[in-house]
Amino acid sequence: MKTDTTTIDIQKASKSKIENVDFNNLVFGQVFTDHMMVCDYKNGEWQTPQIKPYGPLQLDPSAKVFHYGQAVFEGMKAFKDEKDQVWLFRPEKNFERINKSSERLAIPEFPKEYFFTGMEELLKLEKDWIKKGFGNSLYIRPFVIATEAGVSAAPSKEYKFMIICSPAQAYYSGEVRVQFSEKYSRAADGGVGFAKAAGNYAAQFYPTNLAKEEGFQQIVWTDASTHEYLEEAGTMNIFFRVGDKLITAPTNDRILNGVTRDSVIALAKEYNIELEVRRVTVKEIVEAAEAGELKEMFGSGTATVINPILGFGYKGEKYELPNMEDTYARFFKDKLTKIQYNQAEDKFGWRYQIK
Numbered sequence: 001m002k003t004d005t006t007t008i009d010i011q012k013a014s015k016s017k018i019e020n021v022d023f024n025n026l027v028f029g030q031v032f033t034d035h036m037m038v039c040d041y042k043n044g045e046w047q048t049p050q051i052k053p054y055g056p057l058q059l060d061p062s063a064k065v066f067h068y069g070q071a072v073f074e075g076m077k078a079f080k081d082e083k084d085q086v087w088l089f090r091p092e093k094n095f096e097r098i099n100k101s102s103e104r105l106a107i108p109e110f111p112k113e114y115f116f117t118g119m120e121e122l123l124k125l126e127k128d129w130i131k132k133g134f135g136n137s138l139y140i141r142p143f144v145i146a147t148e149a150g151v152s153a154a155p156s157k158e159y160k161f162m163i164i165c166s167p168a169q170a171y172y173s174g175e176v177r178v179q180f181s182e183k184y185s186r187a188a189d190g191g192v193g194f195a196k197a198a199g200n201y202a203a204q205f206y207p208t209n210l211a212k213e214e215g216f217q218q219i220v221w222t223d224a225s226t227h228e229y230l231e232e233a234g235t236m237n238i239f240f241r242v243g244d245k246l247i248t249a250p251t252n253d254r255i256l257n258g259v260t261r262d263s264v265i266a267l268a269k270e271y272n273i274e275l276e277v278r279r280v281t282v283k284e285i286v287e288a289a290e291a292g293e294l295k296e297m298f299g300s301g302t303a304t305v306i307n308p309i310l311g312f313g314y315k316g317e318k319y320e321l322p323n324m325e326d327t328y329a330r331f332f333k334d335k336l337t338k339i340q341y342n343q344a345e346d347k348f349g350w351r352y353q354i355k
C-alpha cells in the first residue's frame, strides 16, 4: 500500500531506550518501543493520526472504558529476514477483524488507510527493535478504548485508537496440559466471543486460575449451553489429531476466527492432510484418547503460533497424549514460521512488506 505521510503527525522520541533492553531475556509483553500511534475519535470523526513518544495516557476517571469495558484489541507480529527486510503476516485480516470487533462493541469503524499508514510509519521508526533470527519478532498491539468522560451507560462519543509494540522472543509457554470445562464458559450464543473484546479476557482469568490450582495451564472452553462441544483452548483456537485426521471446530459467534487457525487450515489443504472442520464433542475426544487414537492436540494463535498440548483432564480423569516425533504441530509451525520470516515461498500471498 502506498503511504501518505502527510496524513500523520510524527513526533520523534528525543532519545531511544533501546540500549537498555536485553533482547536475550525478554519477558513477553513487558518492554515497549520508543513510539506509539494514537488517533482520537471526536466530533463524529477520526482525527489526524499521531505517532509520538511512548508514554502514559491521561484519562478522566469516568472514561467509559473503565466502567463498561468498551474496548477491543488485536495482536499481530512483524518479522525481519536475513536481508533486514521487515514483514507482516496477513495484516488485512487483523484490520478487518478489529472493525468487526468494533462493530459488535458499538465502536466506530477505523479507516483502512490510517491503520496501514500508521502501522507502517511506526514500524519504520522502530525497525531496530525488530531483531533478525528465528523466534524474534515485534509483537504489535492495536487497540481501541472508549474515552468519553461520564458514567452514563451508553456508547462513548470519543475513542482512542492506538498501536503499541513490544519486542518478543520465541514464546515458550512451558508444558501445557488443559482442562475441559464442565462449568465455565468463555462465550455464549449471540455474545461477543467472536470479537477480540477486552472483557472476554477478564472473564477467563478466574476459571483459568481454578484450573491452574488443579495442575492445568489452560482451559478448553466448551459450548455454554451443553458443555459437550470443544471450542477454544484458553486464548487460542484448538486442533485435534485423531489417527491422521485433523479436526477443528467451525467458527461461530462463540469462536474467534483466528488468523493462525485459518492459515493452518489452508496449509492442511495444500499438503493433503485429511481435515474436518466440524463440531467436536468432548465424548469423541475422550474416547479417542482411551482408544489410543488421539495423537495430538494443539492451540493456534499469533503469540505462540502453534502450541502443543501434552494432555488433558476431564471429570477428574487425566489423559496423556503420546510423545511423537513427526507431529502436525511441528509441521505447521515450521511451515508458518518459514513463510513469516521470508524463508519459504509465499504461495498464498500472506507476507506484507514494510517499505
Ligand SMILES: *Cc1c(COP(=O)(O)O)cnc(C)c1O
Residues within 6 Å of the ligand: 075, 196, 232, 234, 235, 236, 237, 256, 257, 258, 259, 260, 261, 300, 301, 302, 303
Ligand atoms: C486472538 C485470539 C485467537 C487467535 O487468533 P490469531 O489471529 O490466530 O492470533 C484465538 N482465540 C481467541 C479467543 C483470541 O482472542
